[in-house]
Amino acid sequence: MTPPISRTRADFIAYMGQALEAKGLSPIAGRMLGLLIFDGAPRSFSDLATELGVSRGSISANARHLLARGAIVKQNRPGDRQDYFCVAEQSLDQILTELIARMTETSEAVRGFAEALPSDEGARRRLCGLADFYAAMAGGVTQALQRLGMRR
Amino acid sequence: MTPPISRTRADFIAYMGQALEAKGLSPIAGRMLGLLIFDGAPRSFSDLATELGVSRGSISANARHLLARGAIVKQNRPGDRQDYFCVAEQSLDQILTELIARMTETSEAVRGFAEALPSDEGARRRLCGLADFYAAMAGGVTQALQRLGMRR
DNA sequence: GGGAATGTTCAGTTTTGATTGAACGCAGAT
DNA sequence: ATCTGCGTTCAATCAAAACTGAACATTCCC
Incomplete structure (x- = not known):
């Protein structure tokens, strides 16, 4: 009766994509936010691309947009060239x-x-x-x- | 220094079109609402088409949408086959x-x-x-x- | 110096949505 | 019966936005 977590996660991400699309975000931006909210931990740039199944160009554009809005934060780690993103504290x-x-x-x-x-x-x-x-x-x-x- | 009323009216209608577009309405629907709010009196279907400079098809579609949302009301008068619209009381x-x-x-x-x-x-x-x-x-x-x- | 990994940019494509305008149906008027 | 005014519908057009993917610049590693 209880669905696997991965299923709930996928459904939530899709739902957020639609819910936030109604508020002026692009579908990808919405799903990105949903994923980051659900996971609650920093996810890498390429992780996002593969998990959402979209091009890196799209991640780049949408991340920039969400960053500008203050919705997410970019982290950088010493010895790791990747960008990591997570939902902003506030x-x-x-x-x-x-x-x-x-x-x-x-x-x-x-x-x-x-x-x-x-x-x-x-x-x-x-x-x-x-x-x-x-x-x-x-x-x-x-x-x-x-x-x-x-x-x- | 005080602009003519017609100018304020036109500017307001255009502004509402843009403001409401950000909230998910089509440009025409937004301008329609703006016009009806400004005038505060019922306006006929064809009046709307000519005043906004759009096709009757667009008026039909957008009026239906606004009616469904309860944002405007349709009036019909005896001996007059035209539809009139105005902003709903509430x-x-x-x-x-x-x-x-x-x-x-x-x-x-x-x-x-x-x-x-x-x-x-x-x-x-x-x-x-x-x-x-x-x-x-x-x-x-x-x-x-x-x-x-x-x-x- | 290659070479691999990473993010950005941009031109091109696809998709989505709004708008038009002609065709239509309906109802009164002549 | 016909005509005219009215609103709806729908196929076609147009415009805007999202998305892709290849080219690129940068950085790190060997």
Whole structure:
């Protein structure tokens, strides 16, 4: 009844690939993250290529992307020319922080549009409502972030 | 110094198109929503096509998509065969509600993977942490939703 | 100096998704 | 009956993105 670990692992990696694809990551980047989260230990560049069954070019590109986002970290070991990657300590926090920044940014942009309108214009009220909406979401996520930080 | 309303309107619509594209909507769907939010009144099917400068086929497809998501509503008037669309009363709430549902779903899926693992497996702890992460986000957004509901 | 291992780059290919526009079905109006 | 306006559908087109694989530069080892 209990599936072998390797099966759960493979399923999880595939699931993460799809789940994160919906959030703007490429499929490979999503699976990479899934694999690194599951294993919880640094994996080498070529390991990733063979385990995910993709070209080294793809690993290179996607790793660079994930590194830039602060989602993963690169390790280098003396006497070993390979690059190793693992999920950043604060990987999830990092993602939330960025999310908050982007929502706040949107809120302010919308408010900017609103304030370019005369106050008797009905659209102004609607855009302000939208700005509030984004601000509220940013607030909610901020609370989630604090709650997670507390738990640790 | 104050730009004409029509200019602000056009800029807002374009901005929304881009902002919502990042959230998985097609460009046309995003601009449609932007237009409807700005105008705040029902707009006819063909109005949308001409104002956005896109084919009727695109309006049909994207309207169907937005309707399915509960983001907009279709109106029909006696003696007028045209379809009219406007942002749903609870359009934003609807979007948040769906967002919460999807995050909760992800949280539970991940927890499902975690529970398929033996408790001594380190991955189990990590996946539980990820599940908590999604649950916390869902909680945060839920609070945002309540805060917005209160304000009204 | 070869040679092997490693990561990057980039041009080319494949895939995916959005968009169009013509054909269609339907419902009122003439 | 025919015509016109309306929305849908679908095959074709177009564009953007992901992915590959070969060429390359670098480093280490013998």
